Amino acid sequence: MPSHSTINKVTRPPKQTLHFFDMANPIIYVPLFKKVFPKNTYQRAVDVTILFLLFCLLIFRLLSFNNHGLAWFLAFLCELWFTFNWVLIVCTRWTPMLYKTFPERLQQQVPELPPVDVFVTTADPVLEPPILTMNTVLSVLAVDYPANKVACYVSDDGCSPIILYSLVAASKFAKLWVPFCKKYNVQVRAPFRYFLDESKPSISNSRDFQKEWQNMKEEYEQLCRSIENAAHQPFPIGLTGELAIFSNTEVRDHSAIVKVLWENEEGISDGVPHVIYISREKRPKHPHHYKAGAMNVLTRVSGLMTNVPFMLNLDCEMFVNNTQIIRHAMCLMLGSKNERDCGFVQSPQFFYDRPEDLLLLHEYVGKGIVGIQGPFYGGTGCFHRRKVIYGLWPDEVENQGKSYDYELLKEYGNSKEFITSAAHALKGNTDYSTSNLSKSLEAAHQVASCSYEYGTGWGKKGIAHQTLQPFWGVPAPGGPAMMVQQKRWATGLLEILFQQTQSDNCFAMLFFQPFASSLTPISCPSCHIGHASCQFAFKISLIGVVQEPGIYFIIAPFVIYNLYTLSEFIRTGFPVYSWWVGQRMARVVTVTAWLFGVINVILKLIGLSEMVFEITQKGQSTSSDGGDDDEDKFVFDESPVFVSVTTVVLVHLTALATGFWAHDHYQ
């Protein structure tokens, strides 16, 4: 197999021109991707108009200070902050960009596709139903890429026998599922999704297909049942055979478990990729760093076993929705002029039952951010270069073949095997074709131990991982669960903002999350709350100011903004109702979850609290009958997260009421 560096030499087009004809090797080189800049004149005009009106409002406030005093001044401060936020948004949205990839050209230009290690993380078999994780795993195993170029590593932070049991069963099912998907070119390769859809064969389908489809459906239902039954088994009584290893484990107190569940030993390209189960060591006194800790262990274990140049990380509920995804990512990774131009490839994250949630975010600021500095790092659905994760600086990335000082490599920890593998990866060596997974099991246990990172560079000197945290995810099922998720996102963004100064501190600085998005969690709640309390404390309600001409500077941006977002929703094909829901959710989320996120970060900064990763509960959506309708409803309950939003609503109502009252009195 040619080494990765050779692939690059052969296939990389010369720097000046992208089209040329090599006489010795007559392949026509065409770019593997192109940048597309969607036109946004209309959007720019609207954005600038709103900005202009906001400035007018500020000037109006300034000019009429004398008549109104302190209340006016506070309102002015809130609006100033709001305008600042809007300036950031306008800048972010100014030049949107998209990458268009050409996977069909890949085969021709890169005859030997590079291998990819895929990581799936799960942490709690109750909040994250095992069948959901298995669907993600199956969608990875069946991905449209040579099976000998893919390995699937599942990290189980819940140390749960049911996950291992399910994984064994799913690997068996994969031997039927993968060939079926490839034979009939199935589009959605997560079986629960496939069997939900209109995949039901019709008369026009071949007899063979009809039979195999029925058979496959039964096999899948059998898999679901066996996982379901296993979940109801009274562990640890049922801990026999493979599962005996769990008889002495507790979720937060156990030694490392690494098991190769399936090895594609002969390297068959249309077989089933490797499946490896990992549950890293945990001890009550050792901090485990949540998902980031799991990702570090995955990185090291895969470094020992397969050590391939690219890695893809997925949350347990992020199944592969586009079977060509690895090819798309490789177009960007291999098609860039320099390796340093592309350290990671992030696919946008959508939820299948509520696509509008994130699709809009993607439409709204996502593309703009791509245009400024490359995409957001989303924490899932992201392809990485292994050597970048190992802390290689952009300037060093091109240093193929450089040898590394053994002493320097000590910051990778004290596993000799791992240091050797890291040196290989950093050099761009690619002898991964002859992998024998089981032979590295002992070393794998060592690097999965909880004390391995002590005194090393892991998590510090640019060696992996971040604390923050198209694939389709299972959305959090509304209500409080979604608030937990939103709070964590807000916290994560803010943490990055505060980390950016510590330049050699991990990921954030490599992928420079934009300032604008980091600030949103602060600015939105403060604006809403600030305005509401001004209205209340000083009884300036809308009614009170109606006589003033300045009121138009408040009403106009509000109306324009809402009409514009509404038209965007309609243009993108969403119903008007979803716009209404979206607008309401935006208010609720900003004054609840984001506010709590901000408080969280402040408490952490002043050292009063530790950051905890609260896992989002995943919707079940596994039955073909569509599930419970109530699951879609957003539930307000007694949880403290809703106190702030309720307060703001009451303050607003009171302000309005007193406003009316005062108005009546002046008549």
Ligand SMILES: O=c1ccn([C@@H]2O[C@H](COP(=O)(O)OP(=O)(O)O[C@H]3O[C@H](CO)[C@@H](O)[C@H](O)[C@H]3O)[C@@H](O)[C@H]2O)c(=O)[nH]1
């Ligand atoms: O101790 C832990 C905690 C979590 N996880 C895994 O981390 C992933 C993300 O957690 P989840 O609760 O699903 O968070 P989401 O809100 O869905 O995640 C979004 O936000 C996170 C950051 O807040 C990112 O890491 C995720 O990739 C992104 O999808 C899941 O696979 C978990 O199993 C672990 O492996 N170990």
Ligand SMILES: [Mn+2]
């Ligand atoms: Mn998730």
